[in-house]
Amino acid sequence: MINLLADASMPALAQLVRTCQQAGMALQLETFSGRQPDASQLARAQVLLIRSITQVTKELLDQAPHVCWIGTATIGTEHVDAAACEARGIAFVSTPGVNAQAVGDYVASAVAALTLAQDAPLTGPVAIIGGGHTGQAAGARLQGLGYKVHCYDPPLVAQGINQRDGMPIHGNWQQVLTSAAISCHVPLTRSGPFATYHLLDDASIAQLPANCVLINASRGPVVAESALRAAANRQQPLRVVLDVWEHEPQIATDLLPWLSLATMHIAGHSMAGKVAGTLQLLQQLLSWLPSSELAQASGTAMPVHELPDLIDLLQAWPTSVQPQLWQANEAPDWRTLASWVLAIYDIRQDDLALRQQPAKPAAFDQLRRGYAHRPELSVGQVQGGSWLATEEWRKRLKQLTFQFK
Numbered sequence: 086m087i088n089l090l091a092d093a094s095m096p097a098l099a100q101l102v103r104t105c106q107q108a109g110m111a112l113q114l115e116t117f118s119g120r121q122p123d124a125s126q127l128a129r130a131q132v133l134l135i136r137s138i139t140q141v142t143k144e145l146l147d148q149a150p151h152v153c154w155i156g157t158a159t160i161g162t163e164h165v166d167a168a169a170c171e172a173r174g175i176a177f178v179s180t181p182g183v184n185a186q187a188v189g190d191y192v193a194s195a196v197a198a199l200t201l202a203q204d205a206p207l208t209g210p211v212a213i214i215g216g217g218h219t220g221q222a223a224g225a226r227l228q229g230l231g232y233k234v235h236c237y238d239p240p241l242v243a244q245g246i247n248q249r250d251g252m253p254i255h256g257n258w259q260q261v262l263t264s265a266a267i268s269c270h271v272p273l274t275r276s277g278p279f280a281t282y283h284l285l286d287d288a289s290i291a292q293l294p295a296n297c298v299l300i301n302a303s304r305g306p307v308v309a310e311s312a313l314r315a316a317a318n319r320q321q322p323l324r325v326v327l328d329v330w331e332h333e334p335q336i337a338t339d340l341l342p343w344l345s346l347a348t349m350h351i352a353g354h355s356m357a358g359k360v361a362g363t364l365q366l367l368q369q370l371l372s373w374l375p376s377s378e379l380a381q382a383s384g385t386a387m388p389v390h391e392l393p394d395l396i397d398l399l400q401a402w403p404t405s406v407q408p409q410l411w412q413a414n415e416a417p418d419w420r421t422l423a424s425w426v427l428a429i430y431d432i433r434q435d436d437l438a439l440r441q442q443p444a445k446p447a448a449f450d451q452l453r454r455g456y457a458h459r460p461e462l463s464v465g466q467v468q469g470g471s472w473l474a475t476e477e478w479r480k481r482l483k484q485l486t487f488q489f490k
């Protein structure tokens with residue numbers, strides 16, 4: 086028998102484990118709520134399934150002598166000491182790109198809400214910082230909304246990559262700082278030639294043009310909160326959107342009145358993104374098990390392809406797959422597109438929810454745990470006139486992930 090210890094907020098996990106058990110696998114599931122599992126749970130576990138809030142340190146590993154596989158259902162991995170896992174022969178996997186579509190939607194919703202609030206579209210190009218999965222998704226959504234997008238990613242440039250999905254890739258930081266909007270999509274790294282810790286510091290933020298939109302849906306410490314505080318104190322006219330915070334689960338409550346939009350690290354929390362994370366972990370676990378020392382303990386090995394697929398799993402959350410239909414006889418203008426985005430995912434509701442809570446760490450965690458089953462923009466379907474047949478509009482609707490006939 087293999088003991089799986091998992092974060093309780095992993096949708097679809099119980100169903101997936103049941104499927105494995107029905108196929109004859111000897112798996113036993115135990116869950117923990119909150120940030121860290123307790124010592125007795127760790128002492129029993131052989132497989133650990135986590136999300137971003139669980140810190141896997143040497144101390145945690147000391148309490149988990151039987152753990153030989155750790156999977157995080159997230160894109161970011163800085164919460165896991167990967168070197169310590171390797172030193173103990175523990176396999177460690179993550180789920181790259183799994184909630185990138187949700188993060189792209191979040192950025193689209195932020196820009197839609199801010200432009201409608203000022204009744205004016207962005208007036209210049211948009212900079213994406215980081216051309217990985219989430220950066221590409223955010224860049225595509227913004228191109229779909231009609232903006233010119235460029236991407237700052239010196240590591241990609243160093244590999245000779247200068248273009249991705251219609252986005253020029255460059256290493257010119259000044260070009261970022263003169264953009265009408267900037268959206269951060271980098272992992273948090275504290276050392277090395279491309280460290281991202283405090284990438285947006287006081288010197289950079291002070292240079293941003295008036296009315297610039299700055300979105301951080303990557304990791305809190307990428308944008309120095311002290312630099313935002315200084316900008317707020319000098320009343321610099323910026324529109325800052327924070328989903329992540331430098332000292333989570335404690336948020337910078339003093340900044341809230343100055344921030345345009347503030348949310349509780351939920352940019353990637355579409356239902357499809359969360360379920361896909363759980364599914365991808367189980368797929369990776371089933372692929373690894375037969376060659377591992379746990380092979381015998383797990384009994385019959387179930388082939389990965391026998392796991393249910395994402396579409397089947399999502400049927401348990403009908404609102405996350407329900408189509409949203411628009412009829413448009415003429416090509417939509419920027420306001421209409423923004424309203425379509427907000428009709429599916431309205432970031433302003435998440436902003437309101439955070440501002441209504443006493444901003445204590447426990448309340449932040451509770452808001453995240455109880456987060457609604459958010460659909461992705463891909464539930465949007467557009468029907469209309471001849472404009473839909475043009476190559477330009479087909480491309481833009483695809484970038485927004487809307488379906489069309």
Ligand SMILES: O=C(O)[C@H](O)[C@H](O)COP(=O)(O)O
Nearest residue numbers: 136137138159160161353354
């Ligand atoms: O790295 C990621 O994938 C995201 O930041 C993730 O959405 C965080 O969500 P959590 O794992 O904390 O639920």
